[in-house]
Amino acid sequence: MKTFILTIAGGGSTYTPGIVKSLLMRKDQFKLEELRMYDIDAERQNKVAVIVKEVVKEMDPSLKLVLTTDPEEAFKDADFVFAQMRVGKYKMRELDEKIPLKYDVVGQETCGPGGMAYGLRTIFPMIELIDFVEKYAKKTCWIVNYSNPASIVAEAIRRLRPNSRIMNICDMPVGVMRNMAAILGVAREELTVDYFGLNHFGWFTKVYVNGEDKLPVLREHARVHGLLTEDMSKVDVQHSDPSWIKTYKNIKYLVDMFPEYIPNPYMQYYLLSDHIVANTNKERTRANEVMEGREKRLFDAVDQYLATGEMNKDAFYVGVHGLFIVDVAISLAFDLRKRFLVIVENKGAIKNLPDDAMVEIPAYITSNGPEPVRVGEIPTFYKGLIEQQLAAEKLLVDAALENSYEKALMAFTMNKTVKSAFQAKQILDDLIEANKEYWPELR
Known part of the structure; x- marks a missing residue:
């Protein structure tokens, strides 16, 4: 049986134990040597590894587990790299969220000015990671990348490392499919969807179960309930936090106004920005919810284990985040041609968008990479929104590569969550001060 060496870059993430458990649940198909x-x-x-070691001991005790901060040791002869870096950790995410809110602009991890701040922190560390992998790993190694903000990161990689073997993915659409499946009373794997857009900026146009389009059924449910079931904790513990309940509920407003398709939940930040700001606690954002929730649970479990030898297995959760990245890796490894939503260079797939746009669409995942599904032309409303967002993302990457304050200001001004250039400048200047340690210099 073929075996693989796999590296998780961003091993200190609280998602790591769930990813490891997802990998070991599939060891009969995807056997890890190391x-x-x-x-x-x-x-x-090292703290996160306390939990990971217990997962490995329980599920595959023969597996060699290596912890390292050395790139050569990490990537030497690797077959796969799962990238999930968070540059600046939750301390910087909190500032990404709270600085825009100071000016009554959406404060969010990957959308609006906060997402652009995160993008400017992530571009060059991601390029450095690719270079490490290309230097030390096998030439056939695939990087499967979760690092956010995915559209901005993917655009920078397209320009700076166009030949890298990297699959840029996001679990948000898969999370939506999980909710859709729960509403329809079927398994997520039974859904086949059509979708177009950018990462965190797109729409579901068809949702097939056994060849029948269930979008009309889902649309009627969404108009009343959003994409929620009666008890979301039974669908996904991780996405039953108050902020996620609010996010999935807000879809009802968008579907009621624009019923043609079902939006990615993150479209709320662009199309309902005034409502989002008015209903946000500016002192306690999603970053605080995560730090006080998922982060605290995991590290409390580590402390408990070290003190008592007893492991709280409820401290982490195997959700779509872990399951999806493993599914993609297995399709890459064995040329399965499984159909997933991934981020790819457009190259005509969406006929009336630029060829060099990094779009999120269905693709068949082969051992040579993705084979995108052609979407055709998209209607004017969606095309216009996407082009505005795409322009903001491209200008931001320009700013990073050219060290250009002006291009950064253009990017912030262009973003639909920001109301004026005055506002964009205030937020940008505050974020420059907050990100001195991380951003390229903007002149």
Whole structure:
């Protein structure tokens, strides 16, 4: 049986135990010879590894587990790299969210000014990671990348490392499919969807179950309930936090006004920005919810284990985040041609968008990479929104590569969550101050 060396870059993430468990649940199909955790923060990674070691001991005790902060040790002869870096960690995410809110602009991790701040932190560390992989790993190695904000990161990679073997993916559409499946009373794997857009900026146009389009059924449900079931904790513990309940509920407003398609939930930040700001606690954002929730649960479980030897297995959760990245890797490894929503260079797939746009659409995942499904032309309303968002993302990457304050200001002004250039400048200047340690210099 073929075996693989796999490295998780960003090993100190609280998602890592769930990803490892997802991998080991599939060991009969995707056998690991060696699993490596790589992070620049050794202390945090060592804490997360306490849980990971228990998962490995329980599920595959023969598996070699390596913890390292050394790139050569991490990537030497690797077959796969799962990238999930968070540059600046939750301390910087909190600022990404709270600085825009100070000016009554959406504060969010990947959308609006906060997402652009995160993008400027992530572009060059991601390029560095690709270079490490290309230097040390097998020439056939695939990077499967979850690092956010995915559209901005993918655009930078397209320009700076166009030949890299990288699959840019996001679990948000898969999370929506999980909710859709629960509403329809079927398994997520039974759904086949059509979708177009950019990452965190797109629409479901068809949702097939056994060849029948269930979008009309889902649309009627969404108009009343959003994409929620009666008890979301039974669907996904992780996405039953108050902020996620609100996010999935807000879809009802969008579907009621624009019933043609079902939007990615993150479209709320662009199309309902005044409503989002008015209903946000500016002192306690999603970053605080995560730090006080998922992060605290995991690290409390580590402390409990070290003190008592007892492991709280409810401290982490195997959700679509872990399941999806493993599904993609298996399709790459064995040329399965499974159909997933991924981020690819457009190249005519969406006929009336630029060829060089990094779009999120269905593709068949082969051992040579994605084979995108052609979407055709999209209607004017969606095309116009996408082009505005795409322009903001491209200008931001320009700003990073050219060290251009003016291009950054253009990007912030162009973003639909921002109301004026005055507002864009205030937010940008505050974020420059907050990100001195991380951003390229803007002149």
